[in-house]
Amino acid sequence: MLAISSFVFTFKCLLILFKDKEMPMIKYKKYIINIMDTQARFWHKLRSGKVECTACARKCKIPESGHGFCFVRKNIDGRLVLPAYGKINAMQIDPIEKKPFNHFMPGTYVLGIGTSSCNFGCMFCQNHNISKEHEISGVDVDPSHIVEIALENGVEGIAYTYNEPAIFIEYALDVAKIAHKKGLYNVFVTNGYLTSEVVGAMKGLIDAAVVDFKGNGAEKFANKYEMVASTEPIRQTLIELKKAGIHIEITDLIVPNVGDSLDECNKLTSWIHDNLGADTPVHFTQFHPDYKMLDYPITDYRTLLKHYEIARGNGLNYAYIGNIPNKYESTYCPECGKLVIGRENMHTTKWALNENNECKSCGAAIPITGSRPRRFRYEGIRALY
Numbered sequence: 047m048l049a050i051s052s053f054v055f056t057f058k059c060l061l062i063l064f065k066d067k068e069m070p071m072i073k074y075k076k077y078i079i080n081i082m083d084t085q086a087r088f089w090h091k092l093r094s095g096k097v098e099c100t101a102c103a104r105k106c107k108i109p110e111s112g113h114g115f116c117f118v119r120k121n122i123d124g125r126l127v128l129p130a131y132g133k134i135n136a137m138q139i140d141p142i143e144k145k146p147f148n149h150f151m152p153g154t155y156v157l158g159i160g161t162s163s164c165n166f167g168c169m170f171c172q173n174h175n176i177s178k179e180h181e182i183s184g185v186d187v188d189p190s191h192i193v194e195i196a197l198e199n200g201v202e203g204i205a206y207t208y209n210e211p212a213i214f215i216e217y218a219l220d221v222a223k224i225a226h227k228k229g230l231y232n233v234f235v236t237n238g239y240l241t242s243e244v245v246g247a248m249k250g251l252i253d254a255a256v257v258d259f260k261g262n263g264a265e266k267f268a269n270k271y272e273m274v275a276s277t278e279p280i281r282q283t284l285i286e287l288k289k290a291g292i293h294i295e296i297t298d299l300i301v302p303n304v305g306d307s308l309d310e311c312n313k314l315t316s317w318i319h320d321n322l323g324a325d326t327p328v329h330f331t332q333f334h335p336d337y338k339m340l341d342y343p344i345t346d347y348r349t350l351l352k353h354y355e356i357a358r359g360n361g362l363n364y365a366y367i368g369n370i371p372n373k374y375e376s377t378y379c380p381e382c383g384k385l386v387i388g389r390e391n392m393h394t395t396k397w398a399l400n401e402n403n404e405c406k407s408c409g410a411a412i413p414i415t416g417s418r419p420r421r422f423r424y425e426g427i428r429a430l431y
């Protein structure tokens with residue numbers, strides 16, 4: 047009990063220290079923890095004696111004493127167990143716009159949490175210090191303590207982020223259940239490589255999800271730079287999330303030279319329009335060199351702008367450009383073109399909607415979950431474009 051209290055106290059000190067600044071990811075002192083026997087929820091036994099994990103679309107078939115692609119789900123004595131359950135490796139408070147959500151609870155703050163490892167093998171991962179970990183590490187935090195920390199720090203929701211939440215889905219849902227009871231919302235930041243079973247379990251507990259494509263969702267890019275055979279399960283997940291009533295936004299990381307095809311952008315944005323609707327927010331984000339792709343340049347703003355224009359041309363009403371200060375961080379009314387929500391450096395700065403979330407100039411309804419933020423922040427960073 048004393049040990050748990052001291053961990054929570056350490057988290058609180060770090061959170062207070064970094065609160066309301068442009069915060070680096072909080073990284074805690076790590077240590078190896080003995081395997082716990084928490085049983086997974088998403089799996090079944092195969093006739094061969096292996097177990098099949100159904101937490102993500104890889105559906106790893108795991109032999110006795112083996113682990114799945116993500117390393118953190120293991121077959122022990124014919125059962126799928128979770129040695130990483132509750133072992134938190136990253137925690138930080140951020141504006142919801144940083145996830146990025148522009149149409150869900152604008153101006154609110156979230157407590158973001160993450161564990162170790164991932165189900166993708168992205169060569170450009172910005173969180174590779176935790177996502178590429180193949181050891182079970184982190185600080186044990188009981189689900190109720192996550193909620194306690196969130197409430198004590200005055201945030202409105204919890205984000206399951208930094209590494210893929212599908213691999214710690216059981217823990218995320220346990221936290222989410224308690225969070226809802228305490229009036230907090232829950233959001234996933236996910237690569238979307240989920241299963242129908244997991245989306246079914248998210249229904250009613252996870253309020254919103256931002257699903258990340260990279261390189262326009264092109265199969266070739268996914269094969270070579272993400273170690274993923276097909277992006278089709280991501281599209282399937284998006285359709286299922288929408289059907290489940292979960293608010294969705296989409297990001298597309300535009301990688302210079304290898305993941306910036308305008309043809310692929312055209313295909314992806316047409317697909318989004320036809321399958322998810324014209325009001326689906328899509329964020330084209332700037333690539334920054336990291337991990338094994340350090341020799342690639344950052345994405346030129348003009349390339350991002352071309353993607354933005356293709357999306358708008360394909361009928362998407364809410365396209366954004368992210369990871370770079372620019373005027374397309376903000377929301378414009380698709381009817382009259384007036385700015386309705388201003389954003390700078392991922393913070394809400396202006397609000398020109400009435401109490402029904404309609405454009406103050408022309409009265410068009412703008413699809414926003416939430417209302418006028420209680421707080422605005424101006425960072426003093428000027429838009430570059």
Ligand code: SF4
Nearest residue numbers: 099102105106114116
């Ligand atoms: S969550 Fe991990 S073990 Fe399960 S299917 Fe995905 S990669 Fe495999």
